[in-house]
Amino acid sequence: xxxxxxxxAGIHPFGRFDxxxxxxxxxxxxxxxxxxxxxxxxxxxxxxxxxxxPATSGARILRKLGATDMPxxxxxxxxxxxGAALRQAVLAIKSGVCDVVMVLGAEKMPRGFMDPRMIYADxxxxxxxxxNPSYWSMRAxxxxxxxxTTDLQIAKIAHKNHRNSVHNPNAMYQKEFTLEEILGxxxxxxPIRRLEICAPDDGAAAVVVASEDYARKIGARKPIRIAAxxxxxxxxxxxxxxxxxxxxxxxxxxxxxxxxxxxxxxxAGFGADQIDCxxxxxxxxxxxxxxxEELKLCPRGEGGRLIDEGVTELTGKHPVNMSGGLISxxxxxxxxxxxxxxxxxxxxxxxxxxxxxxxAKTGLGHVLGAGGNCAVTILQA
Amino acid sequence: MTATDxxxxxxxxxxxxxxxxxxxxxxxxxxxxxxxxxxxxxxxLCPNCGGDDIAPVRLSDTGSVWSFTVVRYPPPxxxxxxxxxxxxxxxxxxxxxxxxxxxxxxxxxxxxAIGMAVAxxxxxxxxxxxxxAYKPIG
Numbered sequence: 449x450x451x452x453x454x455x456x457a458g459i460h461p462f463g464r465f466d467x468x469x470x471x472x473x474x475x476x477x478x479x480x481x482x483x484x485x486x487x488x489x490x491x492x493x494x495x496x497x498x499x500x501x502p503a504t505s506g507a508r509i510l511r512k513l514g515a516t517d518m519p520x521x522x523x524x525x526x527x528x529x530x531g532a533a534l535r536q537a538v539l540a541i542k543s544g545v546c547d548v549v550m551v552l553g554a555e556k557m558p559r560g561f562m563d564p565r566m567i568y569a570d571x572x573x574x575x576x577x578x579x580n581p582s583y584w585s586m587r588a589x590x591x592x593x594x595x596x597t598t599d600l601q602i603a604k605i606a607h608k609n610h611r612n613s614v615h616n617p618n619a620m621y622q623k624e625f626t627l628e629e630i631l632g633x634x635x636x637x638x639p640i641r642r643l644e645i646c647a648p649d650d651g652a653a654a655v656v657v658a659s660e661d662y663a664r665k666i667g668a669r670k671p672i673r674i675a676a677x678x679x680x681x682x683x684x685x686x687x688x689x690x691x692x693x694x695x696x697x698x699x700x701x702x703x704x705x706x707x708x709x710x711x712x713x714x715x716a717g718f719g720a721d722q723i724d725c726x727x728x729x730x731x732x733x734x735x736x737x738x739x740x741e742e743l744k745l746c747p748r749g750e751g752g753r754l755i756d757e758g759v760t761e762l763t764g765k766h767p768v769n770m771s772g773g774l775i776s777x778x779x780x781x782x783x784x785x786x787x788x789x790x791x792x793x794x795x796x797x798x799x800x801x802x803x804x805x806x807x808a809k810t811g812l813g814h815v816l817g818a819g820g821n822c823a824v825t826i827l828q829a
Numbered sequence: 830m831t832a833t834d835x836x837x838x839x840x841x842x843x844x845x846x847x848x849x850x851x852x853x854x855x856x857x858x859x860x861x862x863x864x865x866x867x868x869x870x871x872x873x874l875c876p877n878c879g880g881d882d883i884a885p886v887r888l889s890d891t892g893s894v895w896s897f898t899v900v901r902y903p904p905p906x907x908x909x910x911x912x913x914x915x916x917x918x919x920x921x922x923x924x925x926x927x928x929x930x931x932x933x934x935x936x937x938x939x940x941x942a943i944g945m946a947v948a949x950x951x952x953x954x955x956x957x958x959x960x961x962a963y964k965p966i967g
Binding site: 563564565569571575576578582585587590635636637638639685696699 | 839840843866868869876877895896898900901904905906907908909910919921923927928929930931933958960961
């Protein structure tokens with residue numbers, strides 16, 4: 449089967465903007481085309497990742513680049529939408545049907561907690577069980593109980609990500625906070641605090657994906673190989689981040705991150721040990737700590753030790769969320785994974801400026817959300 | 830038609846027993862006869878194995894807190910809890926039937942702890958809807 453490469457990447461900053469989804473989406477798409485050195489007319493199919501935008505947003509946004517008769521499809525898989533869309537592009541190219549395609553992620557979201565009717569039943573909303581962070585927090589409380597993970601360790605992750613964001617002009621917040629400020633910020637759902645949690649916002653990111661042959665033919669600059677792009681839904685009772693009403697106390701299935709990462713490692717032919725940089729779903733700071741364990745960066749229960757030892761700092765052995773993560777960038781759901789991919793492309797090209805990971809040759813992007821949707825993409829220079 | 834005839838469960842199939850006598854109702858569960866998994870409410874298919882040989886069970890009234898959080902901001906949407914809003918504990922309550930149920934825990938949220946014993950407590954809301962929570966016992 450053909451190798452698939454990213455030949456161009458673009459991004460519209462994440463934050464809150466007056467511009468329409470059409471404006472910010474087409475901005476990122478044009479930047480990706482320009483970066484790839486291909487014209488819109490060369491693209492054979494396009495996929496839009498989005499969750500909150502209305503029907504046929506892909507066609508509405510990309511129409512701005514000019515009339516076309518290509519297939520344009522909207523893809524939705526909650527927080528993993530971007531991975532699901534990228535996977536469609538990979539499949540289209542591997543099958544031989546397409547040589548070069550566009551994958552765009554775009555979102556515009558209201559402020560505050562997400563509209564619960566998107567994912568919860570009415571009775572869950574009425575009984576006060578529709579606050580996304582409450583589910584993440586129950587995971588954190590259990591982890592603290594079983595493994596002795598501390599408030600300080602969770603705060604250290606937020607501290608790291610806020611500090612990294614200072615070097616990312618595309619992040620919504622680009623401000624460093626002290627550990628005291630983080631631990632002094634109000635609790636949202638115990639033990640998760642305001643400065644340890646991501647906010648919904650607006651943003652867009654895009655990549656141009658091509659067959660290796662196509663990239664060679666056009667003389668693409670620094671193509672980045674997609675070594676793996678996997679998307680799964682959580683196994684039975686394996687994740688209560690989704691709006692579950694009951695969970696099994698008998699079954700202990702592997703969580704969606706473990707399952708998806710394992711598939712991606714097998715597809716890539718290498719594992720966490722050989723991956724130089726990571727962008728992961730830090731919906732909240734504890735979530736990142738647990739992901740360390742699920743991606744097999746450390747054994748279960750040792751995520752706290754990993755942050756204590758600085759392993760995931762920008763200068764550590766396995767830097768995580770060099771971009772500042774969702775805690776700093778916000779989570780424009782449809783755009784978030786493509787934003788991670790954009791960051792890793794810059795890292796693997798050596799173009800990430802002050803947040804560059806030294807001689808990064810491989811990178812992993814991870815997203816996880818409602819319904820137990822998880823996607824993992826592994827890129828290789 | 831009297832007012833009591835309009836009493837409804839917050840979710841169809843969530844309770845077993847006569848809603849007019851809250852002291853005698855319990856949470857309904859569904860046990861798969863193939864894989865033995867029990868899920869909350871009345872379900873016709875097993876979410877674990879897809880089996881359709883399901884037996885109704887009455888879930889135990891007492892359980893223990895497997896994990897919890899304290900919700901410190903009003904939840905979005907049509908929340909029917911206390912007005913004005915007061916922070917409340919939300920827990921995963923482990924029941925002897927082998928499942929953990931997401932539910933509010935009544936009382937002072939700062940006194941809740943993992944492992945604490947709790948009891949099922951149904952509540953009739955002013956809008957004549959029956960919902961439930963757990964309260965600490967012992």
